[in-house]
Amino acid sequence: MDLKRRLPILRWSVWRMAAGNRNITTTGQIGDGREAAAVEYVLANARAGDIDDVLATIDKFAYEKSMLINVGDEKGLLLDAAVRRADPALALELGTYCGYGALRIARAAPRAKVYSVELAEANAANARRIWEHAGVADRVTCVVGTIGDGGRTLDALAGEHGFASGALDFAFLDHDKNAYLDDLMSILDRGWLRPGAIVVADNVRIPGAPKYREYMRRTQGELWNTVEHKAHLEYQSLVSDLVLESEFLGPASS
Numbered sequence: 001m002d003l004k005r006r007l008p009i010l011r012w013s014v015w016r017m018a019a020g021n022r023n024i025t026t027t028g029q030i031g032d033g034r035e036a037a038a039v040e041y042v043l044a045n046a047r048a049g050d051i052d053d054v055l056a057t058i059d060k061f062a063y064e065k066s067m068l069i070n071v072g073d074e075k076g077l078l079l080d081a082a083v084r085r086a087d088p089a090l091a092l093e094l095g096t097y098c099g100y101g102a103l104r105i106a107r108a109a110p111r112a113k114v115y116s117v118e119l120a121e122a123n124a125a126n127a128r129r130i131w132e133h134a135g136v137a138d139r140v141t142c143v144v145g146t147i148g149d150g151g152r153t154l155d156a157l158a159g160e161h162g163f164a165s166g167a168l169d170f171a172f173l174d175h176d177k178n179a180y181l182d183d184l185m186s187i188l189d190r191g192w193l194r195p196g197a198i199v200v201a202d203n204v205r206i207p208g209a210p211k212y213r214e215y216m217r218r219t220q221g222e223l224w225n226t227v228e229h230k231a232h233l234e235y236q237s238l239v240s241d242l243v244l245e246s247e248f249l250g251p252a253s254s
């Protein structure tokens with residue numbers, strides 16, 4: 001394997017990304033225009049209407065041009081398998097970024113409506129262009145907001161997009177790592193998850209979601225059945241990461 005692919009420290013875009021860490025938490029972007037560049041690259045190089053080619057072109061950009069914080073090709077395989085296991089009609093992603101994760105969900109679940117909640121309007125605009133190019137814009141929707149915004153986004157999902165009791169089959173948590181647990185609790189409070197629904201959480205080791213991991217361990221076999229998948233952080237094979245795949249066993253009996 002190409003050494004730069006394996007060892008991210010050899011890549012300038014990775015150092016630039018480390019410097020842009022503060023930007024990611026405030027604007028949802030690295031701060032050097034790489035996300036907009038990725039969209040232009042996809043539109044110029046990927047076959048329109050070909051989901052496989054759009055995803056492969058985003059991966060190529062992330063390996064060869066600038067590192068992106070998509071779930072990536074390696075952990076993406078775990079995401080694909082979990083989606084197929086859930087066979088969703090309705091799927092929710094938290095954290096859209098450039099639209100890559102939602103596109104993988106849409107590919108693995110061809111009959112699903114996919115909703116992705118994103119804090120940054122600029123990321124929503126980028127993702128919509130990519131979904132349009134891939135030919136899935138009719139069933140993949142970005143909702144700008146956060147689950148923690150006092151009910152505005154939750155109400156929009158319920159009122160405008162059909163989120164109702166037991167309607168949600170699959171969720172992918174890939175946004176603010178400190179919000180994973182609270183946001184899952186808010187979704188649980190709404191009663192949207194059906195028994196048997198699958199929740200996948202990325203980056204549980206790096207940057208890390210320790211409260212979420214601890215909760216899943218504590219409720220193992222009662223509320224959730226969780227498998228911890230070892231993998232690597234996106235687009236390299238040096239730093240390891242954890243993806244949690246949790247099956248919802250049903251509402252706790254009172």
Ligand SMILES: C[S@@+](CC[C@H](N)C(=O)[O-])C[C@H]1O[C@@H](n2cnc3c(N)ncnc32)[C@H](O)[C@@H]1O
Nearest residue numbers: 028070071095097100101118119146174175176
């Ligand atoms: C790691 S990226 C998501 C990658 C995407 N899931 C994929 O695989 O292509 C994290 C994204 O979450 C967004 N974000 C951060 N905090 C958020 C929050 N509380 N709610 C929704 N989105 C958030 C960021 O703006 C960023 O676009």
